[in-house]
Amino acid sequence: MNYSAAIIGGSAGSFQVVTKILNSLPETFPMPVLLCLHRLKHVRSGFVEALSLKSNIPIEEPYDKDKLGPGKAFLAPANYHMYIELANRVALSTEDPVNHSRPSIDLSFITASNAYRNKLIGIILSGANKDGAFGLKKVHDNGGVTIVQDPEECEVKTMTQSALQLTKVDYVYTTDLIIKFLLKLI
């Protein structure tokens, strides 16, 4: 199976996990990695830099209508929703917060799922609210692969448990198994 993109959602307790995943992916990773992580509204800089420290793949905070490409990660910018449009482009939005969040994980997952259908891998990590649960269900309903970080491993379980309640996901994986899964796609 060829996938078009992997999308990762996380909130409290997800930073270390995302870092570990990004640090494990090679430059040749054959698809874009979309990151929607809850973050402080008013802190614009520093996050990409922190994630990039040991990452082999470049991490960008895209500008509106930027094109997505393989071997790169795209982080939803502070205080914007990040949508994926049909033409493989990012569209940013300042519409109201969803689940008290902007960026909202649900909105990124739903739009990515509409764009990539069954060629999307959706991953939900540690977090403190239910944002992402509905989005992951959408990925599942459209035939994409769904992965949830093992709640036992999560610093904060709310996000992964909410996702598991709503969807019969394909895999419940520890961070190491998530990485192993992704590396098999190369």
Add this chain to the structure above:
Amino acid sequence: MTELGIVDIREIIKNILSKYGYDFSEFALTSFKHRLEKLIIKNNLSGVDGLLKKLKNNKEFFDIFLHEISVPSTEMFRDPSLWRWLRDELFANINEKNLTRFKIWFPNSVSGGELNSLAILLREMNILDKVQIISSSLSNKSIEYIKEGRCELKKIEVSAENYIRFKGTSDFSNYYRLDRYYAFRDTSLIKDVEFNKQNINFDNSPMNIKLILFRNSLIYFNPSLQEKILRIMYNNLSATGYLILGIKERIKNLDTNKEFALVNELEGVYKKSL
């Protein structure tokens, strides 16, 4: 409610174009879809058919449609560093004589958050009564809404935090009053603003503008419409005029890029190239 499909959206766009002459086909698809879905729920309409029926020969509803399809600004003083730049770098360096000829334009105003932020900034510099401000909106409803100054409490909280980071010289609570469910901005600050209605093509927009504040609006359009609008703005700006876009909006991939110079990379400040 169920999600709208592309076919539904095309049908709505086609109907509006034929009835009202407004072309939404170059609006960015995902956000336009969200706005339509929200509008259908808010106005208690039965799906696409309900919306199409309501739009038929109902100019009043179309005005409401134009207001609700537009995305309001988020919080006042969003990106406090931009507002500091406007105060400390731009306005602080304009002399008295030039201030009286300083025309500021807010195209596509929906909720007035940016307009009021600027009014506060100028009031605190004691130059609010010197400059000329023009605010254009797609609908009468938006103009009424801006003049009323109503704002959600949650937005006021974030705005107050932004104001502190902006390092304003007053207390933010001086600029609004509260009732039970909403905050109301001090609209006396915008009493001298010229409000006008613009159409979707920006026809008859004001000329000789020194500063256009147009943040986070281009994101709702496709590149071809962005290009068209930027060309109009280029013509509307005076020779030394500034155009301010959202911090995640750039025109680097558009042809109009050569008409503007990016003078503040972080804050999205462009200047007209000569």
